Amino acid sequence: MAENSPSPAPTTDSFLSRLDALEASLVSSLHAQFEMVRKSLKAGEKKEYSNAAAAAAVEVQHVHPNDMSCLERLEETGKKFLRKIREDLHPFFSRRFEIDLGFLLEQGIGEAVRAFRAVEAEILREALSEFLSGASNGETLRLYLKVGADVNGLVECKTALIRAVIAANMAAVEMLVEDGADLEGKVGVLPEGGIQLTQSVQGGGTLFTGDTALIVACRLRRWVIVKYLVAKGANVEACDWEDKQVLEIACEAAEGELDAAPPDMSGGWRLSYDPQNGNTEVRSAVSDALKELVMGTSDVADIRISVRPHSFGDTLVHFFSWHEFEGLVLLCLSKGVQIDYPDSAGYTPLHNAAARAKPASVEFLIANGADFNRREEVSNGTALTLLLSITMFDPLTKEPSFISSVLKVLEILLDRGVDVNARGGQGNTALHEAARWGVAEVVRFLIDRGADLQAPNTVGETPLAMASNADHEVSPEVVELLRVPTTN
Numbered sequence: 001m002a003e004n005s006p007s008p009a010p011t012t013d014s015f016l017s018r019l020d021a022l023e024a025s026l027v028s029s030l031h032a033q034f035e036m037v038r039k040s041l042k043a044g045e046k047k048e049y050s051n052a053a054a055a056a057a058v059e060v061q062h063v064h065p066n067d068m069s070c071l072e073r074l075e076e077t078g079k080k081f082l083r084k085i086r087e088d089l090h091p092f093f094s095r096r097f098e099i100d101l102g103f104l105l106e107q108g109i110g111e112a113v114r115a116f117r118a119v120e121a122e123i124l125r126e127a128l129s130e131f132l133s134g135a136s137n138g139e140t141l142r143l144y145l146k147v148g149a150d151v152n153g154l155v156e157c158k159t160a161l162i163r164a165v166i167a168a169n170m171a172a173v174e175m176l177v178e179d180g181a182d183l184e185g186k187v188g189v190l191p192e193g194g195i196q197l198t199q200s201v202q203g204g205g206t207l208f209t210g211d212t213a214l215i216v217a218c219r220l221r222r223w224v225i226v227k228y229l230v231a232k233g234a235n236v237e238a239c240d241w242e243d244k245q246v247l248e249i250a251c252e253a254a255e256g257e258l259d260a261a262p263p264d265m266s267g268g269w270r271l272s273y274d275p276q277n278g279n280t281e282v283r284s285a286v287s288d289a290l291k292e293l294v295m296g297t298s299d300v301a302d303i304r305i306s307v308r309p310h311s312f313g314d315t316l317v318h319f320f321s322w323h324e325f326e327g328l329v330l331l332c333l334s335k336g337v338q339i340d341y342p343d344s345a346g347y348t349p350l351h352n353a354a355a356r357a358k359p360a361s362v363e364f365l366i367a368n369g370a371d372f373n374r375r376e377e378v379s380n381g382t383a384l385t386l387l388l389s390i391t392m393f394d395p396l397t398k399e400p401s402f403i404s405s406v407l408k409v410l411e412i413l414l415d416r417g418v419d420v421n422a423r424g425g426q427g428n429t430a431l432h433e434a435a436r437w438g439v440a441e442v443v444r445f446l447i448d449r450g451a452d453l454q455a456p457n458t459v460g461e462t463p464l465a466m467a468s469n470a471d472h473e474v475s476p477e478v479v480e481l482l483r484v485p486t487t488n
C-alpha cells in the first residue's frame with residue numbers, strides 16, 4: 001500500500017488567487033450591505049415626502065437618532081476591522097522588509113517621522129509581548145520605537161511601560177522610558193476591586209484603576225524598577241484610588257516580603273519575626289528603594305500606614321524601626337518625623353521594640369531621643385511593663401534566647417533610670433508580670449534591682465499572689481523568690 005505523500009506547498013499563484021477572492025468577497029459583501037442601507041433610507045424619505053405638505057417639501061430630511069448611533073458603531077467597527085487586518089498582515093511584511101533608518105536619522109528626518117507615532121499601541125503590544133516572553137530578541141520592538149510608536153496608548157487597560165513593569169523586565173522598561181514613555185501614564189478603568197495577576201507573573205499582585213507605573217512597581221515589589229523610575233523623574237507623591245501615596249503603598253508591599261512567615265501565637269506583636277535573620281538581598285533592595293521614596297516625598301511626617309493586624313496609624317519611624325532599618329529611621333527623623341509620635345493605639349516605636357524584646361532597637365531609639373518613661377494609651381503601661389506583659393504564653397517566650405533578650409532590655413531600661421516599680425495595666429508592676437510569666441531568672445533580676453515584693457495592684461494582689469493565681473503552674477523556685485523574707 002502506497003504511503004500518503006505530503007501535500008504540496010501552496011504556490012504563489014494559488015496564494016494570490018485566494019487573496020483576490022477574499023478581497024472580492026469582502027468588497028462585494030460590504031457593497032451589498034451598504035446598498036441596502038441606502039435604498040432603505042431613500043425609501044423612507046419618499047414615504048415621508050408623499051405625506052408632507054407641499055410647503056414643507058423642500059425641507060432637509062433628518063435621520064432618526066438610533067440610525068445615527070448605528071452608523072457611529074459601524075464606523076468604530078470599521079476602524080477595529082482595519083486595525084485587525086494590519087495586525088494579521090504584520091508577520092507577512094516583517095519577514096520581507098528591513099528598513100535602514102540610519103540615513104534618515106542622520107539627516108534629522110527620523111525625528112519628524114517618529115513624531116507621527118505611526119505604530120499603533122496594539123501592534124507595539126504584540127512586539128513587546130514577544131520580547132517579554134523571550135520569543136524574540138527585541139529587534140522588532142526596537143524598530144517600532146525607532147520609527148515612532150504609540151508607547152502611551154492603552155491596550156487592555158495597560159500602557160506599554162506598565163506592561164513591562166508587570167513583567168519585571170528592566171531592559172524593556174529602560175527602552176520605553178528612553179523612548180519617551182509617559183511615566184505618569186495610568187492603568188485604565190478596571191472592574192471594582194482591581195484585577196488580580198496570576199502567581200506566574202513574578203509572584204502575582206493586584207492592579208487598580210489609576211495606578212501609575214511607579215505605583216505598580218511598588219505594589220508588585222519591583223524594587224530595582226522603583227529606584228530607576230524615581231531616578232528618571234516619576235512622581236513619588238502620586239496617589240492611588242484610596243488616596244494613598246507611593247511611599248505608603250511601597251511600605252505595605254514591603255511588609256509582606258520582609259515578614260512573610262505565617263502568623264504566630266503572639267498576634268500582632270510578631271515575637272517570632274527577627275529582621276536580622278531575613279534575606280539580606282531582599283532587605284537591601286527594599287531599603288534602597290524606600291530610601292529613594294523617602295528622600296523624594298515632601299511631607300513624610302504625615303504619612304500613616306497600617307500593615308499588620310492590630311497595627312493602625314504607624315508612622316514611618318514605627319515601620320522602619322520594626323524592621324530594624326536604622327538608616328531609614330534616621331532619615332525620617334531628619335525629615336521631621338517625631339520619634340515618640342504614637343500610633344492609633346497609643347504605642348510609640350520604643351513601646352513596640354520593648355514589647356517585642358529587641359535590645360538593639362531599644363538602645364538605638366533611646367539613643368536618638370525616645371522617651372523611655374512615656375506611657376502608652378491602652379493600659380497606661382511603660383516600656384518596662386509592656387516588656388513583661390505582652391503574650392507571655394507564646395511558646396517562644398520560654399525559649400532561652402527570648403529570655404536573654406528580655407533581660408538585656410530590662411538592663412537597658414533600668415540602667416537609664418526607669419523606675420523598677422512603675423505601674424502599668426491594672427496597677428501591675430514589672431514584678432507582677434514576671435511573677436505571672438513564671439521565669440525565675442527574670443524574677444530574680446527584678447528583685448535584685450529593687451522590685452517591691454509587697455506592692456499591691458488595683459485588686460490588692462502582690463506579685464506572690466499573682467503567681468499563685470496564675471492559670472498555669474508556676475515553679476516552686478519562683479514562688480520562693482517572691483516570698484517576703486521573715487525577720488527574726
